[in-house]
Amino acid sequence: MTRDSNHFAEIADFAAHEPDLRQTRHHLHANPELSFEEHQTAAFVAERLQDWGYEVTRNVGGLGVVGRLHHGSGTRSIAIRADMDALPIDEATGAPYASRSPGKMHACGHDGHTAMLLGAAEYLARTRHFDGTVNLIFQPAEEAGAGSGAQKMIADGLFERFPCDAIFGLHNHPGAPEGAFLMRSGPLMAASDTVRILIKGRGGHASRPHLTIDPIVAVANLVMSLQTIVSRNVNPTETAVITVGTIHGGTASNVIPDQAEISLSVRSFSPEVRETLERRIKALAISIAEAHGAVAEIEYEKGYPVVVNSEAETAFATDVVRELVGEDKVSLCSLIPGSEDFAYFLEHRPGCFLRLGNGENSAILHSPRYDFNDKNLTVGAALWARLAERYLAAR
Numbered sequence: 001m002t003r004d005s006n007h008f009a010e011i012a013d014f015a016a017h018e019p020d021l022r023q024t025r026h027h028l029h030a031n032p033e034l035s036f037e038e039h040q041t042a043a044f045v046a047e048r049l050q051d052w053g054y055e056v057t058r059n060v061g062g063l064g065v066v067g068r069l070h071h072g073s074g075t076r077s078i079a080i081r082a083d084m085d086a087l088p089i090d091e092a093t094g095a096p097y098a099s100r101s102p103g104k105m106h107a108c109g110h111d112g113h114t115a116m117l118l119g120a121a122e123y124l125a126r127t128r129h130f131d132g133t134v135n136l137i138f139q140p141a142e143e144a145g146a147g148s149g150a151q152k153m154i155a156d157g158l159f160e161r162f163p164c165d166a167i168f169g170l171h172n173h174p175g176a177p178e179g180a181f182l183m184r185s186g187p188l189m190a191a192s193d194t195v196r197i198l199i200k201g202r203g204g205h206a207s208r209p210h211l212t213i214d215p216i217v218a219v220a221n222l223v224m225s226l227q228t229i230v231s232r233n234v235n236p237t238e239t240a241v242i243t244v245g246t247i248h249g250g251t252a253s254n255v256i257p258d259q260a261e262i263s264l265s266v267r268s269f270s271p272e273v274r275e276t277l278e279r280r281i282k283a284l285a286i287s288i289a290e291a292h293g294a295v296a297e298i299e300y301e302k303g304y305p306v307v308v309n310s311e312a313e314t315a316f317a318t319d320v321v322r323e324l325v326g327e328d329k330v331s332l333c334s335l336i337p338g339s340e341d342f343a344y345f346l347e348h349r350p351g352c353f354l355r356l357g358n359g360e361n362s363a364i365l366h367s368p369r370y371d372f373n374d375k376n377l378t379v380g381a382a383l384w385a386r387l388a389e390r391y392l393a394a395r
């Protein structure tokens with residue numbers, strides 16, 4: 001039987017494969033592996049891709065796996081990425097397929113992301129209803145921060161070895177209805193930077209403060225002043241977050257310590273705001289320390305950049321999700337203060353990062369009670385299959 005050449009993948013096309021998708025997801029969920037340790041997960045993915053006829057490359061930037069499938073004479077190529085790593089969390093879902101490794105858990109749904117892309121992989125290989133090249137990227141270590149999987153795969157020549165015209169990725173989204181898509185062109189998720197500020201004074205006896213340089217008072221002043229940056233230096237039409245997450249100093253109430261330290265999490269949605277925050281944080285730390293006779297030592301660690309979706313690819317992906325789930329299940333995504341290393345891919349290629357509702361009652365990401373919503377497995381698999389088919393449609 002030949003397929004209708006106008007038929008693009010629909011959710012119903014995956015109904016018969018739902019039990020397989022579920023089994024795959026539960027297998028991955030029960031066997032979580034932390035960032036840089038995804039040996040079994042990567043092998044599981046690579047073996048399946050190989051069985052289905054993909055040209056498989058392992059160990060791309062660590063444990064990354066790329067499955068490449070070419071069909072027809074088309075020269076266009078698309079990349080779709082799923083992340084594979086779990087988190088150091090003790091699972092508390094009580095699910096029958098709960099983690100078999102204490103202290104490790106798929107609490108961000110990367111098990112679901114991987115299962116959905118595998119579902120699309122099987123479908124695309126079986127139906128081959130596209131003209132061009134599909135690159136499926138299974139990325140390790142999304143949660144790793146500095147030196148994460150995306151950075152390592154790019155450094156290992158990902159885009160030179162597996163050229164693509166555009167790249168797409170997806171994250172599940174607790175709080176939004178299951179099966180519903182949240183889309184946004186332009187900035188979507190925040191840049192995330194970490195700052196450590198050490199204020200060095202001169203310690204002494206608590207009863208003789210005039211003979212010391214008290215770093216505690218300087219730090220207290222600095223914590224309050226940092227909160228003026230978002231309210232006074234950032235344009236009110238833009239947004240940003242500065243959180244002082246730790247404050248450490250001193251050992252006893254009758255001792256003024258030599259030094260005190262704070263650490264900050266800094267989030268922004270544009271390169272300009274990111275630069276303003278860095279400049280003002282450094283200026284306040286240096287000048288407030290100096291005003292107290294102390295000295296500030298600053299370590300400013302740049303984390304993941306802003307996830308910026310390109311306009312044309314977002315419009316295209318939005319068309320595809322509308323066709324797939326209907327207009328009423330597609331809405332505008334609000335800015336997300338979390339960060340994602342998919343941002344690095346988007347610095348190299350145009351593309352779109354989508355959010356798929358995990359259910360209104362879903363526990364939040366990184367919670368020990370979080371679980372990926374299995375009802376989305378066929379939705380996500382159909383999405384990636386249709387997106388690839390539409391992007392690489394014979395013309």
Ligand code: NI
Binds near residue numbers: 109110
């Ligand atoms: Ni995640």
